[in-house]
Amino acid sequence: MVDRGAGALVALPPGEGTALSQLLTDRRSTKELSNEALTLEVVAGLLRHAAGVDGAGRPTYASARAQYLVSVTLVAGEVVGLRPGAYRYLGSRHALRTHTLGDLRPGLAAATVDAQWLAGAPAVLVLSADLTGANHYFAELGAVQGERFAWLEAGLITQNAYLWAAATGWGTAFIGGLNQAALPGVAEQVVPGGEHVLGLLPVGRPA
Numbered sequence: 001m002v003d004r005g006a007g008a009l010v011a012l013p014p015g016e017g018t019a020l021s022q023l024l025t026d027r028r029s030t031k032e033l034s035n036e037a038l039t040l041e042v043v044a045g046l047l048r049h050a051a052g053v054d055g056a057g058r059p060t061y062a063s064a065r066a067q068y069l070v071s072v073t074l075v076a077g078e079v080v081g082l083r084p085g086a087y088r089y090l091g092s093r094h095a096l097r098t099h100t101l102g103d104l105r106p107g108l109a110a111a112t113v114d115a116q117w118l119a120g121a122p123a124v125l126v127l128s129a130d131l132t133g134a135n136h137y138f139a140e141l142g143a144v145q146g147e148r149f150a151w152l153e154a155g156l157i158t159q160n161a162y163l164w165a166a167a168t169g170w171g172t173a174f175i176g177g178l179n180q181a182a183l184p185g186v187a188e189q190v191v192p193g194g195e196h197v198l199g200l201l202p203v204g205r206p207a
């Protein structure tokens with residue numbers, strides 16, 4: 001073996017293609033969406049892939065000590081068969097529980113730094129977590145380890161949503177830039193008290 005020393009580049013082979021390769025090529029943050037309505041079938045597919053369970057009841061993403069710290073709320077605007085409002089996704093039961101009725105998209109859009117366009121998305125997934133509770137649960141690992149785990153879990157759910165979009169031709173983008181001054185007013189309508197909004201995933205047909 002030739003010793004090339006620190007800093008030398010090691011060229012890599014292309015790596016074997018897999019079932020994921022094309023999806024990763026097609027994965028994009030889509031920030032221009034048409035106002036085409038979503039059906040319940042489409043919403044169900046998105047939720048199950050992003051943060052649900054498979055036929056054997058196994059979750060589609062990893063979670064520290066299987067605590068499933070992150071909650072997903074569907075904010076429906078134009079979803080056939082659902083009145084506009086916020087609906088909590090119960091992943092293990094693959095069901096929605098109504099949280100608040102009314103069009104909450106304008107409030108969410110106003111709470112973003114640069115994504116006001118999401119007021120026109122037919123639906124938005126809201127990722128949230130009780131960060132204080134998470135920190136308490138994982139306190140033995142460090143003061144803020146619980147919230148780190150929650151953020152990481154949100155990333156896994158987000159990538160699932162992106163891959164679902166790549167596979168189906170729908171579009172999404174993770175919006176993490178939130179205006180912390182504007183957020184509490186709308187958050188209290190969308191998620192239970194004590195939960196922190198981690199990010200938004202507007203969903204729709206690419207324009």
Ligand SMILES: Cc1cc2nc3c(=O)[nH]c(=O)nc-3n(C[C@H](O)[C@H](O)[C@H](O)COP(=O)(O)O)c2cc1C
Binds near residue numbers: 028114115176177
């Ligand atoms: C943690 C995180 C936060 C993001 N926040 C925003 C945001 O606030 N507004 C926005 O328009 N895009 C946001 N994005 C999307 C990025 O702009 C996008 O991923 C980046 O431009 C790369 O494009 P691609 O995802 O199509 O490869 C965010 C992405 C990540 C991972």
